[in-house]
Amino acid sequence: xxxxxxxxxxxxxxxxxxxxxxxxxxxxxxxxxxxxxxxxxxxxxxxxxxxxxxxxxxxxxxxxxxxxxxxxxxxxxxxxxxxxxxxxxxxxxxxxxxxxxxxxxxxxxxxxxxxxxxxxxxxxxxxxxxxxxxxxxxxxxxxxxxxxxxxxxxxxxxxxxxxxxxxxxxxxxxxxxxxxxxxxxxxxxxxxxxxxxxxxxxxxxxxxxxxxxxxxxxxxxxxxxxxxxxxxxxxxxxxxxxxxxxxxxxxxxxxxxxxxxxxxxxxxxxxxxxxxxxxxxxxxxxxxxxxxxxxxxxxxxxxxxxxxxxxxxxxxxxxxxxxxxxxxxxxxxxxxxxxxxxxxxxxxxxxxxxxxxxxxxxxxxxxxxxxxxxxxxxxxxxxxxxxxxxxxx
Amino acid sequence: xxxxxxxxxxxxxxxxxxxxxxxxxxxxxxxxxxxxxxxxxxxxxxxxxxxxxxxxxxxxxxxxxxxxxxxxxxxxxxxxxxxxxxxxxxxxxxxxxxxxxxxxxxxxxxxxxxxxxxxxxxxxxxxxxxxxxxxxxxxxxxxxxxxxxxxxxxxxxxxxxxxxxxxxxxxxxxxxxxxxxxxxxxxxxxxxxxxxxxxxxxxxxxxxxxxxxxxxxxxxxxxxxxxxxxxxxxxxxxxxxxxxxxxxxxxxxxx
Numbered sequence: 001x002x003x004x005x006x007x008x009x010x011x012x013x014x015x016x017x018x019x020x021x022x023x024x025x026x027x028x029x030x031x032x033x034x035x036x037x038x039x040x041x042x043x044x045x046x047x048x049x050x051x052x053x054x055x056x057x058x059x060x061x062x063x064x065x066x067x068x069x070x071x072x073x074x075x076x077x078x079x080x081x082x083x084x085x086x087x088x089x090x091x092x093x094x095x096x097x098x099x100x101x102x103x104x105x106x107x108x109x110x111x112x113x114x115x116x117x118x119x120x121x122x123x124x125x126x127x128x129x130x131x132x133x134x135x136x137x138x139x140x141x142x143x144x145x146x147x148x149x150x151x152x153x154x155x156x157x158x159x160x161x162x163x164x165x166x167x168x169x170x171x172x173x174x175x176x177x178x179x180x181x182x183x184x185x186x187x188x189x190x191x192x193x194x195x196x197x198x199x200x201x202x203x204x205x206x207x208x209x210x211x212x213x214x215x216x217x218x219x220x221x222x223x224x225x226x227x228x229x230x231x232x233x234x235x236x237x238x239x240x241x242x243x244x245x246x247x248x249x250x251x252x253x254x255x256x257x258x259x260x261x262x263x264x265x266x267x268x269x270x271x272x273x274x275x276x277x278x279x280x281x282x283x284x285x286x287x288x289x290x291x292x293x294x295x296x297x298x299x300x301x302x303x304x305x306x307x308x309x310x311x312x313x314x315x316x317x318x319x320x321x322x323x324x325x326x327x328x329x330x331x332x333x334x335x336x337x338x339x340x341x342x343x344x345x346x347x348x349x350x351x352x353x354x355x356x357x358x359x360x361x362x363x364x365x366x367x368x369x370x371x372x373x374x375x376x377x378x379x380x381x382x383x384x385x386x387x388x389x390x391x392x393x
Numbered sequence: 394x395x396x397x398x399x400x401x402x403x404x405x406x407x408x409x410x411x412x413x414x415x416x417x418x419x420x421x422x423x424x425x426x427x428x429x430x431x432x433x434x435x436x437x438x439x440x441x442x443x444x445x446x447x448x449x450x451x452x453x454x455x456x457x458x459x460x461x462x463x464x465x466x467x468x469x470x471x472x473x474x475x476x477x478x479x480x481x482x483x484x485x486x487x488x489x490x491x492x493x494x495x496x497x498x499x500x501x502x503x504x505x506x507x508x509x510x511x512x513x514x515x516x517x518x519x520x521x522x523x524x525x526x527x528x529x530x531x532x533x534x535x536x537x538x539x540x541x542x543x544x545x546x547x548x549x550x551x552x553x554x555x556x557x558x559x560x561x562x563x564x565x566x567x568x569x570x571x572x573x574x575x576x577x578x579x580x581x582x583x584x585x586x587x588x589x590x591x592x593x594x595x596x597x598x599x600x601x602x603x604x605x606x607x608x609x610x611x612x613x614x615x616x617x618x619x620x621x622x623x624x625x626x627x628x629x630x631x632x633x634x635x636x637x638x639x640x641x642x643x644x645x646x647x648x
Contacts, residue, residue: 018519024546164457282448283450
């Protein structure tokens with residue numbers, strides 16, 4: 001019998017591939033195609049050209065002078081993923097996966113989306129590459145992020161409203177998996193985060209790792225040294241792992257992930273999976289989960305639809321247990337305050353997701369010396385959140 | 394009675410095993426246990442009991458909804474096991490659930506409690522054979538069969554590997570898709586079953602989308618059994634004469 005530890009796609013005791021038999025072959029085929037694409041210079045050239053000319057990479061690293069001065073302490077740099085095409089880091093992965101799907105001969109694309117950023121990014125990549133696109137989105141999220149549903153529609157994608165369960169991201173993933181089980185022979189499932197069965201956590205990380213690679217080069221140019229700390233929000237964890245991956249081997253760079261704290265850990269109304277959860281298996285991977293004592297998955301709450309997920313990428317679970325990264329949370333109110341502060345001081349409206357990372361920077365920067373360097377991954381822009389913010393601020 | 398002992402006499406009579414499914418806790422736990430007893434009286438050769446999970450990704454709308462009904466009443470795995478222990482039927486029982494609630498209960502405790510409750514098989518749709526080593530060893534030690542699924546997308550190599558590891562039966566998923574009643578059998582099913590039969594002589598039970606007596610008749614000689622799940626639950630929910638349906642389904646397994 002095979003040793004479980006030797007299974008592909010594991011991160012310590014996390015990760016793996018816990019899927020219905022119908023999908024096993026498709027996942028193996030995907031892992032092989034992905035490996036082949038990494039070794040294919042033509043594929044990499046095509047991807048790099050799209051990231052440069054279409055997505056707009058490299059995105060800037062911006063020294064937030066007024067925010068830093070306001071807080072006192074360390075210098076805060078913002079990695080401006082909000083300036084990428086479609087307004088968030090999600091496009092890095094969507095372009096990569098849709099390009100891979102076309103290479104595999106799959107002409108039908110499905111995706112799930114929470115805040116709608118991944119759905120928009122996938123719909124965009126599908127329009128660009130001329131393939132059919134269906135996006136599963138929880139009915140509650142369609143209500144919260146109506147503008148993104150509209151954008152997907154304009155881009156030619158079909159938005160499928162998911163009415164089951166809590167009608168948010170978790171349920172959209174369930175429905176996308178059910179579609180994939182049914183149409184697996186013609187369809188590629190573009191998962192939007194570093195979750196799901198192997199090879200997704202690895203593949204999505206690799207497509208997002210461009211964030212950290214650029215950041216290293218840019219911070220060396222601008223600050224002359226590596227940052228003391230990088231901070232990113234964590235829902236499934238793709239922008240965070242995209243930032244962290246480049247720095248994991250640099251022990252002096254602290255890695256901080258910030259989860260959706262909702263109304264606070266004690267309230268039970270939150271999405272802080274790593275801070276408040278326990279290990280289990282959901283959506284094909286072993287990781288931390290928010291679950292009850294019977295292993296039923298709990299409903300989560302966050303003001304940010306993109307963080308409103310009861311699971312988290314298995315590599316984050318591994319980084320937490322190994323102590324290499326630290327995970328904390330920002331409550332809804334803290335994220336909203338951070339959003340307002342960044343608007344007023346820097347003229348940047350962050351996504352509510354990214355505002356969680358800014359909230360942590362607001363706590364950390366004053367504790368740092370003046371020559372301290374802190375990088376926040378500003379994973380997306382906040383235009384999509386204006387209606388929510390209007391109701392709460 | 395072991396799972397193996399179900400299939401040998403049926404095979405010799407050219408008869409299919411009738412394996413009806415019930416979600417434990419639908420419409421209530423007591424009702425589902427009573428319905429299982431009724432299904433045994435209708436001639437079920439084996440009973441499959443589903444333990445509800447909040448995120449059943451291999452299931453279609455019928456079993457999702459029945460699981461939701463059960464969970465809303467607070468039905469727990471421990472309650473289901475206690476109910477199974479008190480279920481006085483002669484045919485063997487197998488349990489189906491997803492990995493997370495089973496892991497949470499604890500592998501050893503679960504298998505011990507299954508053994509005490511006379512449950513002799515376990516089906517876990519999100520536990521593919523690559524991840525199943527520890528479960529296989531622990532289940533065997535308790536005389537419980539871990540039942541693997543094979544699908545039309547399974548390669549011959551994987552089917553052969555499943556056959557090697559099987560000590561109960563192989564669950565053949567009739568189509569690429571989720572559970573749920575369908576009007577017609579999938580056109581590719583006979584060829585899929587022939588492909589399995591060419592690889593192994595292990596008992597093969599077909600499930601997903603089977604709900605009509607003519608489906609069952611069409612599968613005689615091609616498999617060893619049929620699971621009927623969503624169709625019976627739909628009938629119970631819709632107030633149909635599901636007992637008559639169950640009797641017709643069993644009658645269709647025989648010449």
